[in-house]
Amino acid sequence: MSNRVEIDLLGPMRLRADGRTLDVTTGRLRALIAVLALSAGRTVTVAQLIEALWTAQLPASPRRSVQTYVTRLRTLFGADLIATSATGYVLHVDPDAVDVLRFQRLLERADGSADPVRQRAHLTEALALWRGRPFDDVESDWLAGTEAPRLAERYLGAQERRIALDLELGRPADLVPELRELTGTHPLREPAWALLLEALDRSGRRAEALVQYERVRARLSTDLGVEPGPRLQAVYARLLAHTPARRTPPTLRRAPRQLPADVPDFVGRDDALALLDHAAATSPVATVSGTAGVGKTTLAVHWAHRVSDRFRDGQLYVNLRGFDPDRPPVDPADAIRGFLDALRVPHELIPADTDGQAALYRSVLAGRRLLVLLDNARDARQARPLLPGSADCLTLVTSRDQLIGLTATAGARAVTLDLPPVTDARELLVRRIGVRAAAAPHVVDELVTLCARLPLALAVAAARVAEQPESLEYRVAELRAASGGLEAFAADDATIDLRSVFSWSYDGLSDPAARLFRLAGSAPGPDIGVAAAAALAGLDADTVRPLLGELTRAHLLTERRPGRYRAHDLLRAYAAELAQAGPAEPALALGRLLDHYLATALAASRPLRSDRETYEPVPPPTAGPEVAERITGADAARAWFAAERRTLLAAVDAAADRGYAVHAWQLAWALTIDLDWRGRWRDIARVNSSALLAVRLLDDAEPAAHLHRLLGRAYGYLDRYADAEAHLQRALRLYADRHDLVGQARTLRSLGVVKERTGRHQESLEHDLDALALFRRIGQPAGLAGALNAVGWGQAMLGNYQRTLEFAGQALEILRGLDDRLAEAATLDTLGFAHHQLGAHDRAVDCFERALDLLRELDGLYYEVVTLRKLADSHEAAGDTVVAAQVRRLAVAALDELGERGTERLRAELTASVTAERDEPPGRPGRQPASR
Template identity: 35%
Template sequence: MNANGFTIGCGRLLRAHRLRAGLAQEDLARISGVSVRGIRMIENEQRRPRVSTVRTVAQSLRLSEADRLTLMEAAQPDSRPPQKPENHPRRVVPRQLPASPRGFVAREAELGRLDAALKPPTSLLCSVTGLGGMGKTWLAVHWATTRLDRFPDGQLYVNLRGFDPVTEPTPPYVGLRAMVSALGVPVDSVPADVDELAALFRSITADKRLLMVLDNARDAAQVAPMLPGGDGSAAVVTSRSSLCELVTEYGARSLRLGGLTADDSRRLLGEQWDAERIAREPDAVEGLISRCAGLPLALGIVAAHGVLNPDHPLGTIYRNLVDDSANSAEDGDDIVDDIRVVFDTSLRLVGGDASRLFDLLGLASGSGIDVYAAASLAGLPVPAARGALRELENAHLVSRDSPGRYRMHDLTYRFAAARSSAVIDEPETVAALHRLINHYILTGYRAGDAMQQGDAPVTENIGLTPRCVITPMADRAAAFDWVRREIEDFPRYQAIALAHGWYETAWRVADCTRLFIDEDAINAVAEQELWRVAIDAAEHLGPMHLARAQSRFGNLRLKTDPSDSEAVDLMLKAADLAAASGEVAECARTHFMLAHRFQHNGQKAQAIVHAKLALAFLTETEEPVMIARVHNMISWTLGSAGRFHDARRHGELALAIAREYGLSHTEATVLGTLGSNSHKAGRHAQAERLLRRAYTIHSTMAQNPWSAISLENLGDVLADSRHPDQASEAWRRATILFEQTFRIKDAERVRTKLDSL
């Protein structure tokens, strides 16, 4: 107690609240009606203020109930005579909810889920969680203020300040004290112990129908003591943390809040801006909606800037928002700074590994990342990376879009990208990117192996970068799913590699995709661009790299346009380069690819010419799989031309090689070719026998499209042999297998055959 008879601390508290509000003493005097001299004397603790003065100042500062009580208690003289405590609180019906947010739009589904979650007897506790700025408080307050009739004994509101950038989180004791005081318990009757106070609160609320909004909770431990007693009162808790313990230990329902749709974002802005202004600059409005990415906080700040600056073109606000480096006086930079504070406070929730991983994620693509890629990026063991991602998920800085895979909200990603350039030094950036890109290369090769499931794996021994891990592939379907998800980011990582002068790495980003090209879901045009860049990278490498890049680029061009003569010339140039450099196997592969393209386009004579050229070069190598594949192609092409004797000779050569070397996949493929040729020659019984053997071998392998090919061809034989029921069953099974292995066009072709029966 000081000489003026009141507890030391009132002045310091008032000063702290004023500074947090960003007000000078003169500003506070103007809005409160208290003189500047009076405020100065209170802050300097030169006199004891009147209770009415403290109340007026607290209201002007818009303090929470808990902060207002603390400030008023600090102003009370310690020498005041003790008051006789009341045994029972007086009847009070608190109405503490903030005003419902103006311009609240959408969220109809979420409001319905809150209705269901807080409907007795199922549950009376619900957590609303999500990224900072997602509108959790708005949703909770809007729901509460529109359902007052369900809670006739009143509504309590406590700001728990779990992520306040200035003050510490509200202690449970302070929140409880504010609530019991609001329910009529005199200050002098409030227990000093938090457990006793929590018990008193539960007793008071046991037979009431109250609604509590516990806003901005740090974690479940902060909330647990403040939960009401009985089964009539409900609590809505908002937080950036996932509050898992409230679900597991207290049976809470959980509502995770996502972003607004583009239409709802448009409605929100339409509540603030007049229709004429929006119609005048539709492109700017759409750009702002896209840039805000459905985050209500960002949309609200943008809307406010438009309201406060009615003469500013919306296009100016959009350009400044896009350019984070704009002058600090511009609208956009203010918006970015306001949003940045939200993410900074959320990051305080996570530990060291998670915080570092968040920064590094700004280097990766924003489309998503799996645990193994994240482990490679951060150089962490997989369990540690998984734990860091879960921490970030609990803080709503990432979200899980499938098992083991995470992504960021667009604005969160832009924030992470800005942080990564500011806090990660150049050597760590380079090392992290190198590990990440090598992860995608090595996993790409692994996916190629799993998708082909042939007798010659494509994965090359390029060595693992230290602390780089590969995403495991359980089967062909998993590999296909990985490729469809990740392939769109390959050009970005290839460009990064090229910019750093990692020419071998840039080349391999394309090379690891070379067995994807016959899959329906892979965009051949996009892959062409990978190989075009690979040609640029190969100019800095050896002739083998250049020859392979040219041949693959030409092959993809021919797939897109069979009449592309320049592509044929490029592949012939690549074959000559490979031969001149002693890379005869690469030369043979190029001729084999040309043969395959010509055969696919019905140019049988040219296909046979290039297949025989491939065989001639392969005699200088020890590649039995490739030799068998070429003989098999010649057999198929000759059979299609009606030259069955020569076709059988090449087929039997291929079959002998496959059996000598134990190449079961190749054996089954050759049996399928021999069966199809027998069908063309009219030998249906022999064709059926060969195709059934081919199917039997292929069906012992993991999920693959070759079983479906054998069944389709078997169905063709059975249909021509006048066994329509057996043909239908073979085609039906082939359709299912094609769909399971993502060969959608093949499935549609077989379905047409089924329809024709």
């Protein structure tokens, strides 16, 4: 491991660790190093890394691929240098150890110095860091298309500034060759030409300077169709007037300092602040947008104070009142006049017309370095006239609108502000309420939840408690009694009354968008997709998309992922209030939505079912295939379930609660097929338990049998063995009453799993043999193969490994004629386990790796972890301890991605194995996991 890493990116990549050169040949690993290094000490989100590493043709699981590359980088640099944050990764190296950051810091030092000699020294040191094109041998379209051009522009700007300082310090003739080379390389770069003309003029070569001016004027006209800009024209005018350019002593200017006061108890927002740092480094315009009350102005003002020292010529601020309830939005012309006053422009020089004032404003800012904060803009049209024309200025715009127009026309970098994490919301309350909050953490946590983590709601609640500190529990009870409503947040001041604050966004909506917002407030789940929103509203997808876009631009909905929309709980409460006051639509809308979810879930479950699953429920007529989203193939099915998983869990509960019993149990049945692939046993237990309560109203044994079986199987994996056996025995009786042999056989298989997990291996084998007998009687090949494999595993648990090879081998022969890759992977896993126990470790590794290939095709992450565990043990037993450790790390990383409770036993086994690597001699086999 290294304590000192140096990363050079201003040219071909160079890496050094403790003075030792590192060689990295993998292209994407080099890109990962570069992106993390550019934000050394700050979080780089996973989304940013994916954008930088893959412009197109994303891998099947980009996040897992990023994790893999990070793991490899930790091996290279040392695990202590790369930390994981809530949203991404942080490279902990000294910023001065990254040449790009050192270059930028030297430029900032030059900006902050009033001494021309020091300025020149900083610029010269910065320019000396360059060895060629930035990221010259790093493969990343994002770096090549965004970061490299930005750095190149800063390099040229720094070079021109250094030449300008040299010009002022004397010896203009010495600069002419350098400027000729610079203008030859960049023939359309006007600042370089202006410097060349001035150098020629000061060297007594005015005639040559006039010839060069005509040359660049003709080039600009031919190539760009424009005339020279103000600076070149000013030099030309001096040349014609025989007025030699000379150094003008600097004049003292009183810099405007208009920023509002910073919030003294600002909390968190580290990721948003890092994004603003990144945005400011890559564009002269940045935007902060977000829903009402999320803290946009607070963040912008705090960040502006943090970076104010970078802007030597001051800061300008205006509240544009884009969503003010009492006053109209500020006219951009009025804002410009206010800025010109702040910049101390004499009134007699200010033109009467708006266009002239805007042009003067841009001219005054040219060459200056100011921060301009445009707060609470209505839209891009209001903010656009206030943008400086100088790249040395930075404009930060806040708005409830997404300001897409500024992104498209001004290259603005957008930062969307979401709700703060729970830890930050809790800290905000503790700081504002004081000792009482710190002494009652459970009450504070409930208050955070009731305020939906919305900063404005938290501030209102904290202010009310602060008036009477003893009222903390009372205020929480008051909010709890409101059942998520907004009454407890009512206030005389419209700027902090949540209904009023939300209404300023809602009142600007079109009627169709307002209707969709009202309906979306009562939709189950944390978010909603386009097709589901269309079903909810009774519209087609093409009609609903612009309405979702309108709600997103107003930040009444947030598009957290492409095509997925959500609102926080207080906005949902506001929408529900509006829906109750309007037409009686919510009940009909819920029915349409549940029809859509059920029809699509059944369609998506089909390509994921193994050949053993021959049953499919008959949906209600209203949930026919015509209301389903189109699903083509297993990949599309997995993607749909992944996107809708949390919403479907809530939909099962909503269906059960509101009398849609058939929808509830059939949704649970279809959803379980997906959840099983991920090992999400708690979710399986939750939805089937909820559905089981609903179907008791149906007096129908068929769905009850299925739900008892699925619930019992989940309880078995959750180590709730008594509950598991009770449900499975109940399912067995219900299947027997219906003479359902397949149901009985599958239930016996699940009972076998439960008995095995409790160490009753002989009883487990007997259940599996009974299931095998039933499948032989039924004549179902897939079920027969699964039962043979289960019997083979049962024999292994009793130490009969040769018998395991016989039964699992028969299963594999049957499966070769079927397309049941999950069953084939399970059978190969069993064979691998038997070979391992018999000492044939190479054959075991081969079986496990073939099983993993199949599981990765299926995205069966839980089962992949189980097999990785065994593969690591086989490598270790064969003496490959290094490979075994790598495989275990992959398994732990996969468990982290799985993020599922209910896998504690598997995690404990892996952790114990990793610990044992330090204690056991190489080649000693560990205890194998008892899993199927």
